Amino acid sequence: MGVMSKSLLRLGTILLLSLSVILAGCGGGDAKSNGNKKPEQTATGNSDGKVEPFEISIFIGEAGQQPTPDNKVYKKIKDELGATMNFEFLAGDIDQKLGVMIAGSDYPDMMTGNTKLTAAGAYIPLEDLIEEHAPNLKKHYEEYWNMMKDPNDGHIYILPNYGVFNGKLNSSWYAGPAFWIQKAVLEEFGYPQVKTLDEYFDLIAKYKEKYPTIDGSPTIGFEILNYDWRNWGLLNAPQHLIGHPNDGGVVVKDGVAELFADKDYAKQYYKKLNEINSLGLLDKEAFVQNYDQYMAKLSNGTVLGMFDQHWNFQTAEDSLTTQGKLERTYVGLPLVYDENIRDHYRDRAPLNLNNGFGISVNAKDPVRILKLLDTLITEDWQKILSWGFEGEDYIVNEEGRFMKTQEQRDNFTDGTWKLANKADTFFKFAPKIEGSFSDGNATDAAAQPEEYKAGFKEYDRKFLEAYGYDSYVDFFSEPPENAVSYPAWTIDLVEGSEAKVVNTKLNDLSTKYLPRAILAKPSDFEAVWNEYTSEIGKVNVKAYEDRINEQIKWRIDNWSK
């Protein structure tokens, strides 16, 4: 009996242990969320008049790096406002990650904007909270209040990070789409004015003939990136060539959107690409390469031109600058089909509705978070977040203008330095003042004209002098006032809807047929193009256009002042 009970005891222990392991595994989620909230609860105890420390967990919907623990900006926020921010960065696929988060309703306190999360009801409506607790935010967003409302239910879920402007708008760096060309090409041919697509490819052809290799590697005339979601290099050019701004997959004329992929002005562009391919100007590997390979080619300085968004290849350009190959960096050209068309590449940055922070339904103290954001939108904090600390990160000259020394400038392009000294992760998605502060200084160092110019290398100074321009933005026409509904690409197609399926199908068709059409023998181009358009004809394009038009109408009705 004794032996029996002993072994039973032993068995029972094993059983209990294994059960507890299983149960611990199941309860993981709860345990974690409790852990997150704990500091807040204990903090309530010490009320010595100082700010109560609290923690905010923040999900960032893109890959990134954790700031260093002693980061000076976060430290200041913690010391003065009590908030500690814990970032979780995306690792892997965003859709998969969001699927898991939504399935378990496992949300941190704050999350970057995403239509999937909105559709799942993961954000709390903010309009009343802002009215009540956040006067600064209210003032900041006043002009844009109606635009921020979700078209599906009229609530405000996301605080947009970009697109709210104060004071004079300074712009000296162009981030958007353009036909880019190496400075060396323009220099070689005496700084010509390039307006049309034909002139552009002529220059490239002439230069490539003259210099078949650059630094020992074969010269690549024109490059196209068509990889994964970065496929605008292939898809977006036609709308710009007819003098239209970036509306994504459609062209909006007088408030009516139409798909342009199968239109004649699109065909004209792809036919031109087919031509330059037969001339050997197009990179053979254009449609086979991935993003890394594309960037590697640009960083080599062998690519003469491409259609892309500036921010997409910025790091390659930085690398060229570091290598001292300034003549291999790029100038954006706003090309059009013929000279009578006014280019409309550069736009007035619209409010970006799908970006910025929202507060999740799981946040324990949304008011506190909102109050924090409200404090951080004040000018003093904005200066710290954008320019850094006066004296350390920038200097104020006699005229009261913010400037930087060369060392400070170099720091701002140094990733490691930034992790310890800038709150970039937070600031990128946080509500921010753009334009200028009340003292007239630009909100961003890159937009401060004299600072921008002081940072110029000798090569660029000479280059711009030859054209008589102040900055590279001057290559573009001044942007006209945005249409109320602009831009159409921020329209939410609604998860799981017909419009969204059609959008995916159209995207599949273009990535499949356009490369074929471009690489085809010139005599076969028509045939491939016809196959492409007939495939588009089989898809329910109307459902897609209808959704966009319905939303454009909604915007015109609700956003017009």
Next chain:
Amino acid sequence: MDETLSKKRAVRKQKKKTPMTWSLIKSQQQLIWMSVPLMLYIILFAYVPVWGWTMAFQDYKPARSFSEQTWVGFKHFKFLFTDDSFLRVLRNTLGMSIINLILGFTTAIILALLLNEIKKVLWKRTVQTISYLPHFLSWIIVTGIVATSLASDGIVNDILMRLHIIDEPILWLSEGKYFWGVVGASHVWKEVGWNTIIYLAAMASIDPALYEASEIDGANRYQKMRHITIPGIKATIVILLIMSVGHILEAGFEVQYLLGNGLIVDWSETIDIFVLKYGLAQGNYSLATAGGIFKTVVSVTMLFIANWTAKRLGEERLI
């Protein structure tokens, strides 16, 4: 060797089944108790999730309770099976999967046989270690390496050009006909060493007396391989084959997704990518579930067919 095994089995079968009695249960209660946690584990992680299959028959909206979902019957299965690209996607999945299966098996067995013949332990270990290290790389790194080596100035084209096999670089990733081969080859490079381990283990358990006896009979190296080593690992091969057949619709996802491009999409898209594009990326979890169910049903069916075939052929089997 397997003869003795099957004989044992036959003997066991003939034995009369012991009836389940209380005394038997009582005498084995420790065993029964010990299996309880495992049972719980399996119920929790293998059977409870099957409940989620109901999603496939609804227009599932996240963050709503079960009773608030709308039921749509076979709508998502219909979308899946009637979509133009589904057949193509299924063909690609099967094609690449079968290539991976065959290549994976043959190369692993051949490498194991060769390694087994190496008598210098240091050399053998070195080869083995080098060959299984790529297993620990993630596919994203492997595809990066593959894409770089297959570029027009990559190592593959470089070697072929220097050997004067081709006159100008081949763009390996621009033609559908090469794609399956590229995927198969990358799989072999990544997994061959790892797959070899189990065969080497099986070979280690072969009675050395058999080799000695055959040596006395005058068998040479190849004859020993053919008549002793291969039959010795046959049971392992069959079991592994049955298990892999169950994964016939898992051609992988990362390789095809990361190496695929517009020009070869007709050859590179697999069921998983299709489901990602039209299911998960659209927030259409129901469709994704329907795709998952389809794959599971096919897998289970294939598993049973393979198992049954093995039984018919008098081989070792899984169930």
